[in-house]
Structures are given as C-alpha cells and as structure tokens.
Amino acid sequence: AQKVTQAQTEISVVEKEDxxxxxxxxxxxxxxxxxxxxxxxxxxxxxxxxxxSFDEQNEISGRYSWNFQKSTSSFNFxxxxxxxxxxxxxxxxxxxxxxxxxxxTRLMVKP
Amino acid sequence: DGGITQSPKYLFRKEGxxxxxxxxxxxxxxxxxxxxxDPGQGLRLIYYSQIVNDFQKGDIxxxxxxxxxxxxxxxxxxxxxxxxxTAFYLCASxxxxxxxxxxxxxxxxxxxxxxxxx
Numbered sequence: 001a002q003k004v005t006q007a008q009t010e011i012s013v014v015e016k017e018d019x020x021x022x023x024x025x026x027x028x029x030x031x032x033x034x035x036x037x038x039x040x041x042x043x044x045x046x047x048x049x050x051x052x053s054f055d056e057q058n059e060i061s062g063r064y065s066w067n068f069q070k071s072t073s074s075f076n077f078x079x080x081x082x083x084x085x086x087x088x089x090x091x092x093x094x095x096x097x098x099x100x101x102x103x104x105t106r107l108m109v110k111p
Numbered sequence: 112d113g114g115i116t117q118s119p120k121y122l123f124r125k126e127g128x129x130x131x132x133x134x135x136x137x138x139x140x141x142x143x144x145x146x147x148x149d150p151g152q153g154l155r156l157i158y159y160s161q162i163v164n165d166f167q168k169g170d171i172x173x174x175x176x177x178x179x180x181x182x183x184x185x186x187x188x189x190x191x192x193x194x195x196x197t198a199f200y201l202c203a204s205x206x207x208x209x210x211x212x213x214x215x216x217x218x219x220x221x222x223x224x225x226x227x228x229x
Contacts, residue, residue, distance in 0.1 A: 045220035095215040101153035
C-alpha cells in the first residue's frame with residue numbers, strides 16, 4: 001500500500017521568511033512519480049511539480065525549490081522569501097496506479 | 112482557453128435527494144477523475160474513467176455514481192445512499208496513463224463544487 005505523510009498540518013511564517021514543507025512517502029514500487037499541488041483559498045488545486053523516482057536532482061523554479069531524497073523517501077518543498085500570496089494548502093502526492101495524496105500542510109504567510 | 116469547468120460552485124441537497132455535479136474539460140484528455148475533500152483533509156478518489164464508456168471505482172465509491180458518455184464530460188451523481196455527502200468535490204483530468212510508457216500523467220483540476228446538505 002502507498003502512503004504519503006505531511007506531518008506539518010499548519011505552518012505560520014512572516015513574509016520574506018523561508019519555509020520548508022515536508023513530505024515523506026511509502027511505496028513498494030521501484031518506479032513512481034511524486035507531485036506537489038497548491039490549493040489557494042479558491043479551492044482549485046494548482047499543479048506545481050512532477051518528479052520521476054529516477055531523477056534525484058533538486059529542482060528550482062523561481063522562489064520554489066524541491067529536494068528529493070530517495071534514501072529517506074522524502075520530497076520536501078521550500079519557498080524562499082515567502083509572500084502573502086503563497087498562503088495556501090499544499091499537497092504532496094505519490095503515483096502508483098492512482099494518485100495518493102498526503103493530508104496537506106496549511107501555510108499562512110503574514111505581512 | 113483550455114481547462115476544466117465544474118458546476119455549480121455551490122450545491123444544496125435535501126434529504127433523500129440525488130444531485131448531479133457537472134465536470135467538463137476541453138483539454139482533449141482521455142482520463143477523468145472525481146475526488147472528495149473533507150475539511151482539513153487530503154483528497155480521496157471516488158471514481159475514475161480512462162476512456163469513454165468505461166469507469167472504475169475508487170476508494171470511496173459507495174453512494175456515488177458516474178457516467179462517461181462523452182470524452183469531455185464526466186458527471187458525478189451523489190445518491191441518497193451517501194449518508195454524509197457534505198464535502199468539497201474536485202474533478203480532474205489527465206492524458207491517458209499509457210501515454211508516457213505506462214507512467215501516470217499529471218492530473219489537472221477543476222475549481223470544485225461545494226456540496227451542502229439542508
């Protein structure tokens with residue numbers, strides 16, 4: 001069975017702080033994909049990144065960066081210099097036959 | 112613009128009533144999905160369809176039904192058998208999972224429908 005754990009249910013930071021959202025996963029598959037989605041207050045899930053299990057290179061996209069470590073089954077997400085618009089719920093997900101979502105981390109960025 | 116639309120944004124259900132949530136996509140995606148999200152929780156899969164006229168149960172299909180008569184449309188009916196229907200419902204679509212050597216494709220989501228029971 002697959003499982004995704006986002007241990008941080010809620011994080012509060014002040015604008016311009018860096019913040020890391022943790023994601024730990026369990027799977028018996030040797031090939032899998034990991035995803036991050038953002039859910040702003042409007043409700044729609046916005047796709048952020050997809051990472052293949054064979055590609056352990058870290059990825060940076062603007063203020064966002066992702067650290068994939070297969071040895072610890074983690075796929076953490078860091079926002080640098082956070083902004084109020086980053087306030088949302090962030091979901092990590094793992095693909096098997098279907099997507100398995102973590103419980104989400106609510107990020108609140110205060111001005 | 113290509114995308115996924117869901118309607119209505121809010122839906123109210125009376126006891127014993129069936130209600131249908133609409134999901135339409137113009138992304139030319141083969142696969143479509145329905146998820147349920149309860150407050151403070153992640154998403155759980157209700158039903159999915161990888162091709163027209165075919166669909167499969169997800170983890171929490173009881174009390175729900177779907178149809179897939181057209182590629183663009185995947186309506187979800189919440190039946191009276193669903194005793195606790197109050198939730199946020201999200202529809203998603205993706206290219207067929209077989210497109211990239213059998214690996215799952217990225218799912219893109221609609222804006223959601225919030226269902227409340229009167």
